[in-house]
Amino acid sequence: xxxxxxxxxxxxxxxxxxxxxxxxxxxxxxxxxxxxxxxxxxxxxxxxxxxxxxxxxxxxxxxxxxxxxxxxxxxxxxxxx
Numbered sequence: 001x002x003x004x005x006x007x008x009x010x011x012x013x014x015x016x017x018x019x020x021x022x023x024x025x026x027x028x029x030x031x032x033x034x035x036x037x038x039x040x041x042x043x044x045x046x047x048x049x050x051x052x053x054x055x056x057x058x059x060x061x062x063x064x065x066x067x068x069x070x071x072x073x074x075x076x077x078x079x080x081x
Contacts, residue, residue, distance in 0.1 A: 002033035007056060013050045022048040 011028040014021050025047040032038055040048050053059040 002035065004031050005034045006030070006032040008051075008055055011051060011054055012053075013047070030055070 003048065008028070008030045011025045011030070013024040015024060016022055024045070028051060030051070040051065042048050048057065051058075
């Protein structure tokens, strides 16, 4: 079995509120194994960039859990510099 190097669970992001709210992601989950090549496709506004910024830790997801190689929680990572 391939080691899971990136795991994201229950990713969600809403921009705006009320009638004008845009749901970029709703409870999306993802597992990527070591050596896998992943392509994310979709129409404009479907959450591709939101998902990738959560996955690399540059944005902290509001209620989801992202882990990298099981030893680093990206939801708790802090950017410095």
